[in-house]
Amino acid sequence: MSALREVAPDVLVATHAYCTTTTTVLLGPGSECLVVDPAVLPGEIDAVAAELDERGVRVGLGFSTHPHWDHLLWRSSLGHARRLATRAATDAVRAHLPTVRAEARTSVPEVDTTALGDVEALPRGARTLPAPWRHVQVLEHRAHAPGHAALLVPDRRTLMAGDMLSDVEVPLLDLTADDPVGDYHAALDLLAAAAADVDVVVPGHGGVGDGRELRRRIDHDRRYLQELLGSQPSADPRLERGPDWLRAEHAAAVRWVRDHR
Numbered sequence: 001m002s003a004l005r006e007v008a009p010d011v012l013v014a015t016h017a018y019c020t021t022t023t024t025v026l027l028g029p030g031s032e033c034l035v036v037d038p039a040v041l042p043g044e045i046d047a048v049a050a051e052l053d054e055r056g057v058r059v060g061l062g063f064s065t066h067p068h069w070d071h072l073l074w075r076s077s078l079g080h081a082r083r084l085a086t087r088a089a090t091d092a093v094r095a096h097l098p099t100v101r102a103e104a105r106t107s108v109p110e111v112d113t114t115a116l117g118d119v120e121a122l123p124r125g126a127r128t129l130p131a132p133w134r135h136v137q138v139l140e141h142r143a144h145a146p147g148h149a150a151l152l153v154p155d156r157r158t159l160m161a162g163d164m165l166s167d168v169e170v171p172l173l174d175l176t177a178d179d180p181v182g183d184y185h186a187a188l189d190l191l192a193a194a195a196a197d198v199d200v201v202v203p204g205h206g207g208v209g210d211g212r213e214l215r216r217r218i219d220h221d222r223r224y225l226q227e228l229l230g231s232q233p234s235a236d237p238r239l240e241r242g243p244d245w246l247r248a249e250h251a252a253a254v255r256w257v258r259d260h261r
């Protein structure tokens, strides 16, 4: 059975059981591709690598959307291409590598963490990826994690959102930041500005959506943030349907807002 499903021309997505995590592949016009946030289990990553091999495609570049362990995985089966992340993200990985590794092993003991920290920084403020075979825009922001970046592929009208715009997770704030809610709103503004050029949104966790669904998720996430700031109990169905850890993250955000009034 094929792990990769085509969600837009040249855009392939594999969806994994752990937290509905996605792996995204952007094929080039030639034989090179970009792999974004490959996950999760060693066998799952190897299966994606084997499918690319069967298609005669070589990984020309890797990208991690942000410095959390489930977006920093890599295996030698994917080859040894450059792996990039924003400067702020690579700084965060370097500063916290032992913690990131420990989080990975606690969350999924079988995970392969050998190449976890091997990401190279994009030049500060870079707006595009150095992938000459396709134009890929980097939309960097500070929501959820330092140096988080979404990728926009204009000629495929596709947005790879990292840990934003999920249909299964509420906004998860970076509570170590000075203004986590402000950062999140700013990131949603950035993604909303790109929405007119997007027909396919691929979140790091959850289901792929179309342009209408993208706008619905932006509105939904804004409503969640408003309820959080207004100290209203959240009626967000993602909390009710979701796992215990999601409700615990939400409770931590509620406490943060209360403590920072």
Ligand SMILES: [Zn+2]
Pocket (backbone or CB within 6 Å): 068, 070, 071, 163, 204, 205
């Ligand atoms: Zn994640």
